[in-house]
Amino acid sequence: MFIFKRVLVVSGILVPKSTALPLRHFSAPSCLRSPKRNSPYSSVDSERYSSLVKSVMSTRVSSQTPETLSAEDEHMYGPVIKAQTPPRTEVRTPKTLHPFLNCEDAGEPEDAESGPPVRIGINRGQGRSSVPSVTRILQQTLSQEQIFYLERWKRRMIAELGEEGFREYSQNLFRQGKRFHSALEEILTSDPSGKDKSVSETAEYPPDIQGYMESVSHILRDVTAVRAIESTVKHETLNYLGVVDCVARYRGVLCVIDWKTSEKAKPFLSNTYDNPIQVAAYAGALNNDGNYKYQVESGLIVVAYKDGSPAHAHQLSPELMLDYWKTWLLRLEEFTEQRSIQASGASSENR
Numbered sequence: 001m002f003i004f005k006r007v008l009v010v011s012g013i014l015v016p017k018s019t020a021l022p023l024r025h026f027s028a029p030s031c032l033r034s035p036k037r038n039s040p041y042s043s044v045d046s047e048r049y050s051s052l053v054k055s056v057m058s059t060r061v062s063s064q065t066p067e068t069l070s071a072e073d074e075h076m077y078g079p080v081i082k083a084q085t086p087p088r089t090e091v092r093t094p095k096t097l098h099p100f101l102n103c104e105d106a107g108e109p110e111d112a113e114s115g116p117p118v119r120i121g122i123n124r125g126q127g128r129s130s131v132p133s134v135t136r137i138l139q140q141t142l143s144q145e146q147i148f149y150l151e152r153w154k155r156r157m158i159a160e161l162g163e164e165g166f167r168e169y170s171q172n173l174f175r176q177g178k179r180f181h182s183a184l185e186e187i188l189t190s191d192p193s194g195k196d197k198s199v200s201e202t203a204e205y206p207p208d209i210q211g212y213m214e215s216v217s218h219i220l221r222d223v224t225a226v227r228a229i230e231s232t233v234k235h236e237t238l239n240y241l242g243v244v245d246c247v248a249r250y251r252g253v254l255c256v257i258d259w260k261t262s263e264k265a266k267p268f269l270s271n272t273y274d275n276p277i278q279v280a281a282y283a284g285a286l287n288n289d290g291n292y293k294y295q296v297e298s299g300l301i302v303v304a305y306k307d308g309s310p311a312h313a314h315q316l317s318p319e320l321m322l323d324y325w326k327t328w329l330l331r332l333e334e335f336t337e338q339r340s341i342q343a344s345g346a347s348s349e350n351r
Contacts, residue, residue, distance in 0.1 A: 092330055093330075095333060097329065098237065098329060100280075100284050100297075100322055101297065102288050113225040113227065117189055117226045117227055117231075118227060118228045118229075119229050119230055120231045120232045120233075121232060122232050122241070122243065123232075131234070131239055131240065132240055132241075132335065133240065133241055133242055133243075134240060134241070134242035134278055134281045134282065135242070135278070137240060137281075137331060138278060141335050141338075154166070157169065173261075175208075176208050176261065177261055179206055179208070180259065180261055181230065181245065183205050184245075184259060188220075188229055188246065188248070189229055211305065211308040213304075214308040215304040215305045215307075215308050215309060215310060216302060218310055218311075219250075219313050222250055222251045223246075223248050223249070223250055223257070224248065225248055225249040226247070226248040227254075227294070228246065228247035228286075228292070229246055230243060230244075230246075231244055233292070234289055235284060236288065236289075238285075240332065241285065242278075242281060242282045242285060244256055244258075244286065245258050245259050246258075247286070250313070253315070254294070255296065255300040255315070255316075256279050256282050256283045256299050258275060258278065258279050258282075258299070258301050258302070259302050260275065260301060260302065260303045260304065261304050262304070262305060262306075263305070263307075265312070266303045266312055269314045271303075272314060275301050276299070276316055276320070276324045277324050277327050277328050277331065279299035279300075279301060279321075280299065280316070280325045283299060284325055284328065297318040297321060298316055298317060298321060299315070299316035299320075299321055300313060300314070300315050301316070
C-alpha cells in the first residue's frame with residue numbers, strides 16, 4: 001500500500017509525486033492525440049473517378065439548351081407576349097406656311113405708345129358669320145382625347161349639380177369672366193402708361209371677382225404701354241378673326257396678353273391646353289391687320305385664381321409663338337376641310 005503525500009497535475013491528469021514512473025510517459029501530445037481515421041475516399045478507384053470527371057467536363061452540349069429553357073418557362077408561366085413597338089408619330093406640317101409677321105409693316109411711328117389704347121369692335125353687319133372666330137375654329141377641331149376629357153368633366157358636373165345646376169354654374173362662370181375683364185379694362189385704360197395701377201381696394205369690385213383682382217395685382221405692376229384693349233383683329237388672307245384681351249408691354253416686352261380665370265392652379269404652360277394656340281392666332285392676325293401699325297412677336301397668358309392666390313404668368317417667347325403658329329395653321333386647315341366637306345354634302349342633298 002502506497003501513501004501519496006502530494007499530487008501533481010499534468011495536463012488535467014492527477015499524478016502522484018511519489019510514483020516511480022517518469023513524467024515523460026505522460027506528455028500532453030501523446031495523451032491527447034486521437035487515433036487516425038481512414039478517409040471514405042481512400043477506397044475509391046481514383047483513376048476511374050478521374051476519367052468520369054473528365055468525361056463530364058468535356059461535354060460541349062448542355063442538357064438544358066435555350067430552346068428547352070424557353071419551353072419550360074412557357075409551360076410554367078404561359079407563352080411570352082412580346083410588346084409591340086409603338087408606331088412613330090408623324091410630324092405634321094401645314095400645307096402652306098403663311099408668315100407670322102408682316103415684314104412690310106415692321107416700322108411704327110415714334111408716338112405709337114402714347115395716347116389711349118385702341119379698341120376696335122366686331123362688325124356685326126351682314127356677312128359677319130362667314131368669317132369664323134379663333135374660338136370657334138379651336139372648338140370644332142378638338143382632338144378625340146380633348147373631347148373625351150371635356151365630356152367626362154361635364155358628366156361629373158351634371159351628376160353633382162344636376163342639369164339645371166350645371167347650366168347655372170356655366171352662366172356664373174361666364175358672368176364672372178365678363179366682370180373680371182371689365183375691371184381689368186377699367187384699370188388699364190385709366191392709366192395706359194402703367195405708372196399708377198393699383199388693385200388694393202378690392203372692395204370696390206363685385207364680391208365674385210375680388211379674389212381674381214387680388215390674384216393679378218402683382219402682374220399688373222409689370223404691365224406698361226397698353227396699346228389695345230378688347231380689340232378685334234382679322235387676318236384677311238386666312239379669313240379668320242378674334243378679339244384680343246390686351247396688347248401691352250410685360251416687363252418691357254410687347255405681348256398679346258390673354259387673361260384667364262381658374263379655380264384650380266395652372267403653374268405650367270401645358271395646363272393651359274389650347275390657350276397658347278389662341279394667343280398665337282391673335283398675334284398672327286394682328287400682325288397682318290392694317291389697323292395696327294406694329295408687330296407683336298411674344299405672348300402672355302395670365303391665369304387668375306378665385307381664392308386670391310398669386311396668378312401665374314406664362315410668357316411665350318418668339319420661338320414658342322412660331323411653333324404654336326404652325327399648330328394653329330394645321331387646326332385652321334382642318335377646320336377649312338370640315339367646312340368644305342359639309343358644303344359639298346349640303347349641295348348634293350339639294351340636287
